[in-house]
Amino acid sequence: MxxxxxPHSNHSREPLFLNPSVKPGIVILSELHGxxxxxILEIQRRFDPRLASGVSPHVTLTGSSGMGPIPTSTSxxxxxxxxxxxxxxxxxxTLPLLxxxxxxxxxxxxxxxxxxxPVRALHERIKNSGLTYEQPRFTFTPHVTLSFFRELSTExxxxxxxxxxPGPVTIDRVSAHRTEGIVNSRKILELPLSGRSRSPSx
Numbered sequence: 001m002x003x004x005x006x007p008h009s010n011h012s013r014e015p016l017f018l019n020p021s022v023k024p025g026i027v028i029l030s031e032l033h034g035x036x037x038x039x040i041l042e043i044q045r046r047f048d049p050r051l052a053s054g055v056s057p058h059v060t061l062t063g064s065s066g067m068g069p070i071p072t073s074t075s076x077x078x079x080x081x082x083x084x085x086x087x088x089x090x091x092x093x094t095l096p097l098l099x100x101x102x103x104x105x106x107x108x109x110x111x112x113x114x115x116x117x118p119v120r121a122l123h124e125r126i127k128n129s130g131l132t133y134e135q136p137r138f139t140f141t142p143h144v145t146l147s148f149f150r151e152l153s154t155e156x157x158x159x160x161x162x163x164x165x166p167g168p169v170t171i172d173r174v175s176a177h178r179t180e181g182i183v184n185s186r187k188i189l190e191l192p193l194s195g196r197s198r199s200p201s202x
Contacts, residue, residue, distance in 0.1 A: 040144060040165075060144075082129035
């Protein structure tokens with residue numbers, strides 16, 4: 001398997017997409033929609049208004065774990081050429097959200113997803129699509145970020161970590177965002193997941 005790494009890998013101790021001071025990059029997300037999006041946005045507004053003012057609530061698929069950011073020099077045409085086959089080969093998926101946790105021993109609080117199964121297959125297809133990317137610092141941990149910028153008080157952190165989301169989350173599209181941090185982000189491409197679900201063998 002060929003790994004396409006950028007020669008300018010970032011060696012920060014923090015996740016690349018979760019560190020607002022790192023250089024710009026392109027990350028792949030799946031934006032939430034419907035009542036779950038509204039509920040996550042409500043939580044973000046309560047615990048981290050700055051986060052809520054940025055990119056729409058989403059599942060982070062690349063950029064902070066498993067696969068670092070894609071260079072901003074990558075054109076939209078290059079992204080489309082790499083990601084359209086991924087979308088055609090991947091069926092929409094509905095997955096449970098796990099209880100909140102601190103992301104990689106930081107103060108960032110996320111709702112993780114099980115990193116195995118169909119979301120892992122999606123992540124690996126993106127990694128193996130031929131796109132160049134930064135060396136990741138952490139193993140693949142798909143997640144929805146609840147709080148990032150604020151330093152929560154003990155009471156706030158306890159309340160946030162006690163939240164239980166019934167979920168599930170539906171991943172039926174992927175989008176590429178050119179970002180200079182979690183707030184300064186612009187969506188440059190969105191593609192549907194249109195593959196067929198594989199029925200289990202009898």
